[in-house]
Amino acid sequence: MPSDAVTAAAAGAQASDPPDIAGLPDIGRREAGGWLVPAAAAAVVAVLPFLVSPYAQDLIVRMAIVAIFALSLELLVGATGLVSLGHAAFLGIGAYAAVLGSGDSGAPLYVLLPLAVGGAALYAAFVGAFSLRTRGVYFIMVTLAFAQLAYFVVHDTKAGGGSDGIFLYVKPVLQVGGTTLLDLGERLHLYYAVLAALVGTYAFIALLLRSRFGHALDGIRVNEQRMRAAGFSTTPYKLAAFIVAGGLAGLAGFLLAVKDGAVNPELLSWHESGAVLLMLILGGIGSLRGAVIGAVAFTLLKELFQSEALVGPLASHWQLTLGLTIIAFVAALPRGLIGLGARLRGAARG
Amino acid sequence: MDIATFLVQCLNAVQYGLLLFLVASGLTLIFGIMGVINLAHGSFYMLGAYLAFALSPVFGDQFMLRLLAGVALAAVFGYLLEWAFFSFLYQRDHLQQVLMTYALILVFEELRSILVGNDVHGVPIPPWLSGGFRLGGLMEYPWYRVFASVACLVVAVALYAVVNRTRLGMMIRAGASNRDMVRGLGVDIRHLYRIVFAGGVALAALAGMIAAPLSSVYPNMGASVLIISFVIVVIGGIGSITGALIASLLVGFVDTFGKVLPQPWDQFSGAGIYLLMAIVLVWRPEGLMKRAV
Numbered sequence: 001m002p003s004d005a006v007t008a009a010a011a012g013a014q015a016s017d018p019p020d021i022a023g024l025p026d027i028g029r030r031e032a033g034g035w036l037v038p039a040a041a042a043a044v045v046a047v048l049p050f051l052v053s054p055y056a057q058d059l060i061v062r063m064a065i066v067a068i069f070a071l072s073l074e075l076l077v078g079a080t081g082l083v084s085l086g087h088a089a090f091l092g093i094g095a096y097a098a099v100l101g102s103g104d105s106g107a108p109l110y111v112l113l114p115l116a117v118g119g120a121a122l123y124a125a126f127v128g129a130f131s132l133r134t135r136g137v138y139f140i141m142v143t144l145a146f147a148q149l150a151y152f153v154v155h156d157t158k159a160g161g162g163s164d165g166i167f168l169y170v171k172p173v174l175q176v177g178g179t180t181l182l183d184l185g186e187r188l189h190l191y192y193a194v195l196a197a198l199v200g201t202y203a204f205i206a207l208l209l210r211s212r213f214g215h216a217l218d219g220i221r222v223n224e225q226r227m228r229a230a231g232f233s234t235t236p237y238k239l240a241a242f243i244v245a246g247g248l249a250g251l252a253g254f255l256l257a258v259k260d261g262a263v264n265p266e267l268l269s270w271h272e273s274g275a276v277l278l279m280l281i282l283g284g285i286g287s288l289r290g291a292v293i294g295a296v297a298f299t300l301l302k303e304l305f306q307s308e309a310l311v312g313p314l315a316s317h318w319q320l321t322l323g324l325t326i327i328a329f330v331a332a333l334p335r336g337l338i339g340l341g342a343r344l345r346g347a348a349r350g
Numbered sequence: 351m352d353i354a355t356f357l358v359q360c361l362n363a364v365q366y367g368l369l370l371f372l373v374a375s376g377l378t379l380i381f382g383i384m385g386v387i388n389l390a391h392g393s394f395y396m397l398g399a400y401l402a403f404a405l406s407p408v409f410g411d412q413f414m415l416r417l418l419a420g421v422a423l424a425a426v427f428g429y430l431l432e433w434a435f436f437s438f439l440y441q442r443d444h445l446q447q448v449l450m451t452y453a454l455i456l457v458f459e460e461l462r463s464i465l466v467g468n469d470v471h472g473v474p475i476p477p478w479l480s481g482g483f484r485l486g487g488l489m490e491y492p493w494y495r496v497f498a499s500v501a502c503l504v505v506a507v508a509l510y511a512v513v514n515r516t517r518l519g520m521m522i523r524a525g526a527s528n529r530d531m532v533r534g535l536g537v538d539i540r541h542l543y544r545i546v547f548a549g550g551v552a553l554a555a556l557a558g559m560i561a562a563p564l565s566s567v568y569p570n571m572g573a574s575v576l577i578i579s580f581v582i583v584v585i586g587g588i589g590s591i592t593g594a595l596i597a598s599l600l601v602g603f604v605d606t607f608g609k610v611l612p613q614p615w616d617q618f619s620g621a622g623i624y625l626l627m628a629i630v631l632v633w634r635p636e637g638l639m640k641r642a643v
Contacts, residue, residue, distance in 0.1 A: 077445075083445065133631070133632060134635040137584070137588060138584060138635060138636060141627070141631075142584075142627070142631050144577070145631075148577070148621065152618065152621040153618070153621065156618065156620055156621075157618075271573075274452055278448075278452055281445045281446065281449045317464065318460075319456040319459055319463075320456065320460035322453075323453040323454065323457035323460065325453075326449060326453035327435070327457070330439075330442075334446065
């Protein structure tokens with residue numbers, strides 16, 4: 001069946017209890033400017049290290065890592081219609097795998113990266129196999145439960161280092177024949193590695209969504225029953241999406257562990273899972289750009305409201321200002337930040 | 351484990367479970383009837399605990415009066431909150447509600463920090479409930495915990511009576527099973543929502559007030575209760591009061607006995623209730639009591 005027919009087949013009938021995200025636009029659609037807009041944005045970010053301070057570079061690296069994490073969840077929420085509140089588990093497992101695999105003496109990049117991504121994907125396969133039996137709010141809660149399970153394992157067992165976490169003593173290095181190609185301990189190396197990972201993740205998910213597989217996911221989001229009636233065994237598709245999303249979150253976790261040089265159990269906490277979901281909602285679900293914009297906006301807002309230089313004594317009450325800002329966003333922007341552009345264009349046209 | 355310890359643990363488990371039931375019952379009603387995923391529900395528990403702390407100098411030894419005043423204040427607060435922040439959210443999708451209620455948590459935590467500070471505070475046990483009774487040879491079980499269990503039980507029975515025996519309860523049950531039909535039959539669903547929400551806030555605050563002397567009052571105390579309450583709601587089945595009661599007691603027992611597991615299993619005690627939830631949902635994907643109040 002050609003891929004467009006797959007989506008069309010799903011769109012026809014009414015599900016008995018349609019999920020909220022069914023009515024969203026097709027995530028694989030062409031957005032204004034096509035691939036030029038993200039490419040231009042990446043090019044701008046690539047020249048920024050020559051213009052901005054090390055502090056700003058650090059912030060950009062963090063935003064890029066968070067954006068990878070948000071994109072990985074977007075594959076579940078926006079593309080497949082699976083709202084997970086346990087996505088931080090995979091981020092944390094990727095980070096912990098990097099640190100535990102590195103040990104005291106360090107390990108090469110080509111060992112640690114697959115370990116982190118593979119470990120996260122493996123746990124995603126396990127979680128997905130159970131949680132995909134449920135749907136809707138129950139799915140949200142089961143994913144949360146499995147994330148809490150992982151949280152308590154790293155928090156309470158000796159191997160996980162307890163609530164203080166573990167340090168990454170040696171930053172991973174990629175060497176070929178004695179020459180160091182990539183040293184993630186160097187600021188610029190890390191900067192470009194993270195940027196490359198973000199661009200790669202974005203392109204990978206964008207291409208995935210244009211493939212037959214992506215259209216099948218889209219059909220599942222719109223109307224799973226009809227997809228089954230059309231002859232698709234939907235569970236393997238959902239499981240595959242869940243595993244890919246988990247693996248990509250593991251990649252973000254790996255980069256985060258390398259950037260911070262340490263991990264702690266809070267990486268796996270439900271606050272993290274909640275925060276990344278918030279970024280998607282803030283940016284606008286159903287758009288890869290929205291996921292990146294949401295991640296950047298959330299990280300920037302938090303940084304802004306915590307900065308004493310910018311907001312003065314309010315900085316110690318950043319939760320209040322951040323909370324009120326989010327409430328204002330919810331009230332004013334039902335479609336997230338990405339919907340703002342469409343709204344402005346509509347207003348300009350009158 | 352000797353028999354007296356076992357008994358004490360059982361009493362603790364029941365007491366903890368019943369306390370959780372007060373929080374979870376409000377959450378399951380708000381969830382089931384209004385369709386709102388209310389992440390801020392843990393904050394109402396915290397609100398109750400801080401009300402107990404703030405009101406205790408005002409009312410002195412008048413413990414019951416303090417509870418009543420706190421519940422009344424919390425209900426009014428819930429009524430106003432629904433009007434201000436939730437009434438425009440029903441048309442939006444669940445995820446917008448998640449975002450909004452998450453923001454409310456941040457706001458409540460910060461207001462708490464501004465108004466009361468970040469210190470841990472104790473709340474006194476009323477004199478007529480201090481002390482305990484002997485259980486076995488060495489164990490003493492505090493009267494206040496007995497009071498907590500009985501109070502929660504009374505509220506649970508009252509809640510059951512209201513939901514199953516009154517006209518309001520009939521509308522609530524109908525709302526849980528088919529919202530649109532209730533609206534179609536001419537019930538002012540917005541007013542019903544507001545009452546249910548205020549009731550849920552009052553129940554959570556009552557739980558917080560009862561728990562305050564046991565657990566003391568501290569920042570972020572709502573977060574752990576919130577997650578456990580969600581676990582209970584999901585195990586019990588969304589919108590089901592009976593399910594919430596059964597699930598609360600199950601969670602109370604699993605959590606209490608998980609903490610006294612022998613080594614090395616005690617390392618995993620925190621994960622116990624989540625394991626319970628995963629098992630229940632794999633067995634019954636929509637909870638123990640699906641959509642039956």
